[in-house]
Amino acid sequence: MMLDTAVDFMQVVDWSRAQFAMTAIYHWLFVPLTLGLGFIIAFMETAYYRTGDEFWKRTTKFWMRLFGINFAIGVATGIILEFEFGTNWSNYSHFVGDIFGAPLAVEGIMAFFMESTFIAVMFFGWNKVSKGFHLTATWLTAIGANLSALWILVANGWMQYPVGMTFNLETARNEMTSFWDVLLSPVALNKFFHTVTSAYVLAAVFVVGVSAWFLLKKREQLMARKSMIIASVFGLVSACAAAFSGDRSGVVIAEVQPMKLAAMEALYDGEESAGLTVFGVLKPAEERTGNDEAFYFRFEIPKLLSLMSYRQADAYVAGINDLVNGNPNQGLMSAQEKMDRGRVAIEQLARYRQAKKENDAATMKEVAALFSPDTPQGREFLKNYFRYFGYGYLSSPQDIVPNVSLVFYSFRVMVAAGVFFLFLFAMNLWLLWKRREERYRPWLYVLLWSIPLAYLASQAGWIVAEVGRQPWTIQDLLPTVAAVSRIDSTSVMVTFFIFVALFTTLLIAELMIMTKQIQIGPKNE
Amino acid sequence: MAQGNIFVRVYRFYRDGFRSMTVGKTLWALILLKLFIMFAILRLFFFPDHLARFDNDVQRGEYVLEQLTNLKP
Numbered sequence: 257m258m259l260d261t262a263v264d265f266m267q268v269v270d271w272s273r274a275q276f277a278m279t280a281i282y283h284w285l286f287v288p289l290t291l292g293l294g295f296i297i298a299f300m301e302t303a304y305y306r307t308g309d310e311f312w313k314r315t316t317k318f319w320m321r322l323f324g325i326n327f328a329i330g331v332a333t334g335i336i337l338e339f340e341f342g343t344n345w346s347n348y349s350h351f352v353g354d355i356f357g358a359p360l361a362v363e364g365i366m367a368f369f370m371e372s373t374f375i376a377v378m379f380f381g382w383n384k385v386s387k388g389f390h391l392t393a394t395w396l397t398a399i400g401a402n403l404s405a406l407w408i409l410v411a412n413g414w415m416q417y418p419v420g421m422t423f424n425l426e427t428a429r430n431e432m433t434s435f436w437d438v439l440l441s442p443v444a445l446n447k448f449f450h451t452v453t454s455a456y457v458l459a460a461v462f463v464v465g466v467s468a469w470f471l472l473k474k475r476e477q478l479m480a481r482k483s484m485i486i487a488s489v490f491g492l493v494s495a496c497a498a499a500f501s502g503d504r505s506g507v508v509i510a511e512v513q514p515m516k517l518a519a520m521e522a523l524y525d526g527e528e529s530a531g532l533t534v535f536g537v538l539k540p541a542e543e544r545t546g547n548d549e550a551f552y553f554r555f556e557i558p559k560l561l562s563l564m565s566y567r568q569a570d571a572y573v574a575g576i577n578d579l580v581n582g583n584p585n586q587g588l589m590s591a592q593e594k595m596d597r598g599r600v601a602i603e604q605l606a607r608y609r610q611a612k613k614e615n616d617a618a619t620m621k622e623v624a625a626l627f628s629p630d631t632p633q634g635r636e637f638l639k640n641y642f643r644y645f646g647y648g649y650l651s652s653p654q655d656i657v658p659n660v661s662l663v664f665y666s667f668r669v670m671v672a673a674g675v676f677f678l679f680l681f682a683m684n685l686w687l688l689w690k691r692r693e694e695r696y697r698p699w700l701y702v703l704l705w706s707i708p709l710a711y712l713a714s715q716a717g718w719i720v721a722e723v724g725r726q727p728w729t730i731q732d733l734l735p736t737v738a739a740v741s742r743i744d745s746t747s748v749m750v751t752f753f754i755f756v757a758l759f760t761t762l763l764i765a766e767l768m769i770m771t772k773q774i775q776i777g778p779k780n781e
Numbered sequence: 782m783a784q785g786n787i788f789v790r791v792y793r794f795y796r797d798g799f800r801s802m803t804v805g806k807t808l809w810a811l812i813l814l815k816l817f818i819m820f821a822i823l824r825l826f827f828f829p830d831h832l833a834r835f836d837n838d839v840q841r842g843e844y845v846l847e848q849l850t851n852l853k854p
């Protein structure tokens with residue numbers, strides 16, 4: 257009976273994780289195109305505003321139609337994630353307290369006023385409001401969508417690097433002590449810039465790819481060429497910015513999530529002057545006990561990982577084994593020691609709860625002092641014990657290791673695609689400048705088939721970010737096993753398949769409507 | 782430009798906008814169907830708020846505290 261309960265509980269954890277991952281992946285199929293295409297449309301309409309040329313109005317309206325389809329199908333798919341927080345992840349939802357609530361509330365208000373209001377002007381306002389007002393509405397729709405993303409990514413950034421809060425023993429919730437620490441944390445800022453710039457790249461690839469289709473069909477060639485120029489410039493600048501913010505993310509991850517970095521590189525034994533693996537094929541998980549046993553083969557650039565992570569070519573980069581077993585020479589505590597400390601923090605929490613039940617004011621006061629950042633014993637306890645609170649729920653030190661293969665290969669897909677897109681936009685601009693675009697039909701097919709690659713790269717980026725930080729819902733504080741609700745696993749399984757059906761239907765609807773509208777092309781007024 | 786009260790003008794703006802939609806009508810049908818499935822079916826029958834059965838934050842806190850302190854690794 258006990259075993260059945262334990263098995264069912266682990267199924268709840270696994271199915272809840274699968275459901276959340278599936279919902280987030282589907283949601284992210286719609287979001288990046290909205291983020292980037294909004295700006296591309298704004299550039300095109302700006303050209304119309306400045307020149308008064310009806311060609312730009314017609315072009316803008318065509319891409320705006322595709323933007324509208326994507327926006328309409330994707331809108332509110334993110335709300336499902338909030339349903340899941342309340343049902344499947346109730347401990348987590350309560351534990352994060354107002355930290356998550358504040359950015360999401362700001363997001364809701366901004367999204368409503370900026371996107372929902374100005375998007376109506378954008379679609380209904382042609383010939384009804386002035387050209388300047390319409391252009392302003394288009395820009396504000398694009399900016400509003402990106403500001404919405406900011407608040408969501410700030411909330412996500414806090415989960416990866418929880419700062420600016422204190423734990424309230426009485427309510428068992430984290431309370432925000434500094435909004436600015438949450439908003440301006442290096443993880444949140446890097447996450448925002450890297451995510452939105454990569455979304456711009458995806459949108460630029462989409463515009464370039466669809467334009468290539470028109471050139472292949474010898475239709476709307478002027479529109480296709482001009483759209484390609486705008487998208488290629490925007491894409492090239494965005495790809496450079498994504499590379500820069502990705503590089504900065506590496507530095508931040510090395511500092512706050514060293515296990516994620518070790519998993520991204522499949523680095524088992526930490527080393528000085530660590531090399532960056534450009535490509536390699538991993539051995540099965542059970543054979544990967546050290547660096548020498550990790551790969552069948554790999555191509556490595558010496559010292560580059562140390563340089564990119566710590567800005568020093570000879571810096572020490574911690575490996576998976578160092579983080580699991582500890583490495584006193586490098587000042588790394590073992591996972592077992594962290595688990596022991598986490599259990600001390602949980603025991604103190606249990607003491608407080610028991611004392612509260614028994615109205616034992618003295619014990620309550622004693623424990624409250626430990627959780628207070630304003631007392632000396634509190635500062636010591638928070639720094640050395642509560643900091644490892646989540647480790648107390650782990651059953652084995654190995655639990656802190658994420659799925660290395662998935663993270664390792666996803667990271668390489670993301671980076672390889674990013675480098676490829678830099679080349680793609682640069683090459684495309686060169687061909688456009690030389691007016692050779694239409695002569696190279698294979699190149700047009702490359703552009704067209706780069707669209708699914710952009711989506712694959714974007715999803716791979718999120719897999720690195722989220723799978724790489726497992727088992728945590730909140731880094732070091734709350735693992736998935738403690739964050740999940742005590743609910744029946746069957747209901748989670750059922751809703752998982754309902755969502756698969758719902759989201760797949762939406763995706764098919766989007767693809768059908770989108771391809772039909774692309775085939776129709778721009779309309780004459 | 783339409784004349785009259787600002788609210789009337791805004792109403793006409795939206796009314797005319799919706800009337801002139803082509804592909805938008807299909808999209809609105811999809812949006813409404815999607816929202817109905819999400820809020821009237823999934824939210825009501827499959828996604829109850831697990832902590833909504835408690836009256837206040839203190840009770841919710843006690844429940845979560847119990848969960849967090851009784852979970853054995």
